[in-house]
Amino acid sequence: MTKAQALVVDDESDILDLLKITLGRMDIRALTAMTVIDAKHQLERNHFDLCLTDMSLPDGNGIDLIRHISEHYPDLPVAMITAHGNMESAVAAMKAGAFDFVPKPVDLQLLRRLVGSALRLRETAAAGGDARSAGGANLIGDSRAMEQIRQMIAKLARNQAPVFITGESGTGKELAARLIHGQGPRAAGPFVAVNCGAIPQDLVESELFGHKKGSFTGAVSDKEGLFQAASGGTLFLDEVADLPLPAQVKLLRAVQEKSVRPVGAQQEVAVDARIISASHRDLNLEVDKGHFRQDLFYRINVIELRMPALRERPRDIPALAERMLLRIARHHKGQPAMTLSPDALSALMDYGFPGNVRELENILERATALCEGSVIAVGDLYLPQADGPALAAPVQLDESVPLEDYLGEIEKKAILDALDETRWNRTAAAKKLGMTLRSLRYRLAKLGIE
Structure with a gap:
């Protein structure tokens, strides 16, 4: 890559000199400006890889310049130099499109790290990249x-x-x-x-x-x-x-x-x-x-x-289900991936998924374990008959079932749901249920939940 070039905007000449020297030691050529107008002229005449701008300038403020850069030079990372403790300006700058901020007095070590991160954006852009995946993880779906x-x-x-x-x-x-x-x-x-x-x-x-x-x-x-x-x-x-x-x-x-x-x-x-x-x-x-x-x-x-709920993007369910079934098959080496029958797929697309993608994965893992063939049918999914909380509809008590047993089943379901949502982290589940960890342990033992 060619030598990096930075635009430094500040109305204090000693700050400009300090930043210019620091950038020069990082093998970065620095051009300077003392006003918003000067900065805009520099942007028109030169290509930059980074811009550093002060908040207060004689003919405007740094946020005006940040907005201008975001509109006309969207690939140029710009960082705000803020007064010490003025976090409101830093937040406003980042909302306007700033890459980062550095407070005054400028910590040179912090500045070098910021500049290094900004310049790595050039390498990221040159290498390309896909927002669908990172580190083996995937963002699946083609919905809007x-x-x-x-x-x-x-x-x-x-x-x-x-x-x-x-x-x-x-x-x-x-x-x-x-x-x-x-x-x-x-x-x-x-x-x-x-x-x-x-x-x-x-x-x-x-x-x-x-x-x-x-x-x-x-x-x-x-x-x-x-x-x-x-x-x-x-x-x-x-x-x-x-x-x-x-x-x-x-x-x-x-x-x-x-x-x-x-x-x-x-x-x-x-x-x-x-x-x-x-x-x-x-x-x-x-x-x-x-x-x-x-x-x-x-x-x-x-x-x-x-992040949208799964029920807001039902057209993504087929692709998600296919990927999950492939992953489940890989975990069971030697077993081919199962497929969903048209009726089963239709049932999944009509289901509300209160547990979202995680619930879809649990349903498919259970169906894979229970299905006797290679095609998962509607009956293998064991979908709840109605969406929403278990007590959303009027409670119909079975007179043959003792009230204590009935309430025990409700308690057991609430505890299992909380454990599932927290990936079986007992401390987090106890907090979610509004009880102490000791109380949760007692209930788990009482209900026979391992």
């Missing part, structure tokens, strides 16, 4: 909804803005996060996923930010947190709404300052991880209830990606 998701993922992969992924359980939120990571300049770095609801509350800060030896009982050695483990890559915070409020305060600081303080440490540690978070809950409602900090929601929800 999935095409829009793929287009959005391609855009999100080109910047470092925090992304919040919404959607019902089982819609593929973690897969979307992996695709954003895999299509972007951090693809070579680690992708660290954590289910926030599965971490015991008294260990959340230690898990996320690390701890020093002796900082609490059981801390027998120094341990790096997940933020440090994700350095140079992406940290995916699944079910972020489950974080306790004290941890939310520290997470807010980590997002704003790009640094964390391990439990028991005196100094903060710089971290370089892109944050992608997700939840099946409505965080606006959680904010209204006082369960989630509004300022944190504002920081992590710079860009929102909504």
Whole structure:
């Protein structure tokens, strides 16, 4: 590739000199501008691989320039230089299309990492890429909804803005996060996923930010947190709404300052991880209830990606089912992949799938195990007779069944559903059911659930 070239826009000559020298040491040629008009003229006359712009300029502001670049030079990554602590400007810049931000006074190490990530976009673009897959994972479906998701993922992969992924359980939120990571300049770095609801509350800060030896009982050695483990890559915070409020305060600081303080440490540690978070809950409602900090929601929800429910894209079910049946066959070596009868496929396309893609996979795995032939019939699917919660319709009690047994079956179904939705993570299931882990263990033993 030819030598990279950057446009640096700032009305302070000493800042321009500092950035020009720093970029020069990275073998990057820097051209400068002190106004929005000068910057636009430079963009017309030259090709750039990166733009750094200050927020306050004599004839406008950096966000005006970012919008201009997003409209006329969509492939050019632009980063905002913000005043220290002015996170509102940084968020506004990223909503306008900025690649990332760097606060003043400029941390040169942070700047070098930012520039490196921006220049890797050239390599990503040159290598091509498909928003359908990353790291072996696939985004299957040709419906309009999935095409829009793929287009959005391609855009999100080109910047470092925090992304919040919404959607019902089982819609593929973690897969979307992996695709954003895999299509972007951090693809070579680690992708660290954590289910926030599965971490015991008294260990959340230690898990996320690390701890020093002796900082609490059981801390027998120094341990790096997940933020440090994700350095140079992406940290995916699944079910972020489950974080306790004290941890939310520290997470807010980590997002704003790009640094964390391990439990028991005196100094903060710089971290370089892109944050992608997700939840099946409505965080606006959680904010209204006082369960989630509004300022944190504002920081992590710079860009929102909504994953559609499977019932919103029924035309994707045939392709999804075919791929799942092939995968199931591979797990049972030597067994050919089963197929669905036309009636079975029609029944799946008419079903509401409250558990979404994950439920489809469970249904097909069960049908494969129970089907005696090579073609799965409607009867092999064992689909529920009606969509929705079990108690949506009036309850019809069978007088021959004792009430205690009837209620036990309802309790058993609720527990199994919660375990299935949390992939049999007992801590997360207990939280979902509103009970303690000890209480859940007692009920599992009582109901004979292994």
